[in-house]
Amino acid sequence: MNKQKIAKYFGWKLVRFVVLMIAVAIFSFVLLDLSPIDPVNAYLKGAAVTEAQRAILQQYFGTNVPLPEKIFHWLMDLLQGNLGTSLIYRRPVMDVIIDKFMASLALMTISWILSGIIGFALGVVAGKNKGSWIDKAVKVYCYAIQSAPSFWVGMLISMVFSVYLGWFPIGFGVPIGVRSTDATFIEWATRLVLPTLTLSLVGLAPIAMYTRNELVQVLSSDYVLFAKSRGEKGWALIKDHGLRNIMLPAITLQFLSFSELFGGAVMVEQVFSYPGIGQTAVAAGLQNDVPLFLGIVVISAIFVFVGNLLADISYYFIDPRIKENEFND
Known part of the structure; x- marks a missing residue:
């Protein structure tokens, strides 16, 4: 079997995989961002904090930046294998x-x-x-x-x-x-x-x-x-x-x-x-x-x-x- 044809076949599969992952990542992120879920509130769990402390947490979780910038940072972290830190387990995702x-x-x-x-x-x-x-x-x-x-x-x-x-x-x-x-x-x-x-x-x-x-x-x-x-x-x-x-x-x-x-x-x-x-x-x-x-x-x-x-x-x-x-x- 021609190795060039095999490489072409799996090359197209790889391209489809990359496009799929980008689409899934962006679509999922946008849906969660538009939902009422707030990582800051989830992290605080009702604890009383000052506005300055909340602003620090918003900066840490990236919730105080425009949506396109959030998506960009999310994709860059995803490419590096960094999915963030779990709020439940306090461990890398x-x-x-x-x-x-x-x-x-x-x-x-x-x-x-x-x-x-x-x-x-x-x-x-x-x-x-x-x-x-x-x-x-x-x-x-x-x-x-x-x-x-x-x-x-x-x-x-x-x-x-x-x-x-x-x-x-x-x-x-x-x-x-x-x-x-x-x-x-x-x-x-x-x-x-x-x-x-x-x-x-x-x-x-x-x-x-x-x-x-x-x-x-x-x-x-x-x-x-x-x-x-x-x-x-x-x-x-x-x-x-x-x-x-x-x-x-x-x-x-x-x-x-x-x-x-x-x-x-x-x-x-x-x-x-x-x-x-x-x-x-x-x-x-x-x-x-x-x-x-x-x-x-x-x-x-x-x-x-x-x-x-x-x-x-x-x-x-x-x-x-x-x-x-x-x-x-």
């Missing part, structure tokens, strides 16, 4: 995000893998057995779970497995009174089961329904009907003529679900008091921690972009025709 995101990464990665594998398998089984009780059961589950908010599913799972059955702890990342560095793997893993289960059950519904519908269309196509006329049937027919055609759109949808995965993690982490980036985002919004909130917005945009990029890259390992077409454009 980047340090807080790294700590919290690592906890969420385990939750989201396991949930994403499970939802993709199980959802794809359910979709294939339902599509192969169109009209059967298996197909109807899968469709009922998918419609029901897609209609239910993720926090409600999490609360239901917590009630069943934690309160009634007592199989798992109710919440938190580690036992109360135990430092995260002192917690054993079992203590950490048992508290990850229910949030992961919730996020997986919610995430597999779209991929299952999409896969099922794609397979139904493929099985009704002319070339599959011709294959059936030659005596091909059962799982051999699905494997030879169905999986390759439905796998690509399924993977696309799965990688594009990164944004929904992040949004679902916010709700799930709140329900189970899981100390991840989702719970931190909610705390930053409720406690007016503008630097931390903006930092999480930027990181989430990077997270979604990486998901889309991985989807594009995965095409080349599944369908070589897309590889050639993409690099020749």
Whole structure:
């Protein structure tokens, strides 16, 4: 494959990434600046100060300068990797995000893998057995779970497995009174089961329904009907003529679900008091921690972009025709 074409392809991806990040940073900053949130008031938390002291704080947070100048300074700091200092944690925003995101990464990665594998398998089984009780059961589950908010599913799972059955702890990342560095793997893993289960059950519904519908269309196509006329049937027919055609759109949808995965993690982490980036985002919004909130917005945009990029890259390992077409454009 021509290295120049590969460099051109990823060069355009880099340009799109830079434009996206600039747009997200500016748009998010403007929205927060126009909102009633005030970093100075959030920092003071109702404490009485003199006008001189307030002016010093306004200068420190940069709230006493015109909006274009605020945006310029914000972008310059962002280019240097400086996202400011969190008002809640009194630490650099980047340090807080790294700590919290690592906890969420385990939750989201396991949930994403499970939802993709199980959802794809359910979709294939339902599509192969169109009209059967298996197909109807899968469709009922998918419609029901897609209609239910993720926090409600999490609360239901917590009630069943934690309160009634007592199989798992109710919440938190580690036992109360135990430092995260002192917690054993079992203590950490048992508290990850229910949030992961919730996020997986919610995430597999779209991929299952999409896969099922794609397979139904493929099985009704002319070339599959011709294959059936030659005596091909059962799982051999699905494997030879169905999986390759439905796998690509399924993977696309799965990688594009990164944004929904992040949004679902916010709700799930709140329900189970899981100390991840989702719970931190909610705390930053409720406690007016503008630097931390903006930092999480930027990181989430990077997270979604990486998901889309991985989807594009995965095409080349599944369908070589897309590889050639993409690099020749």
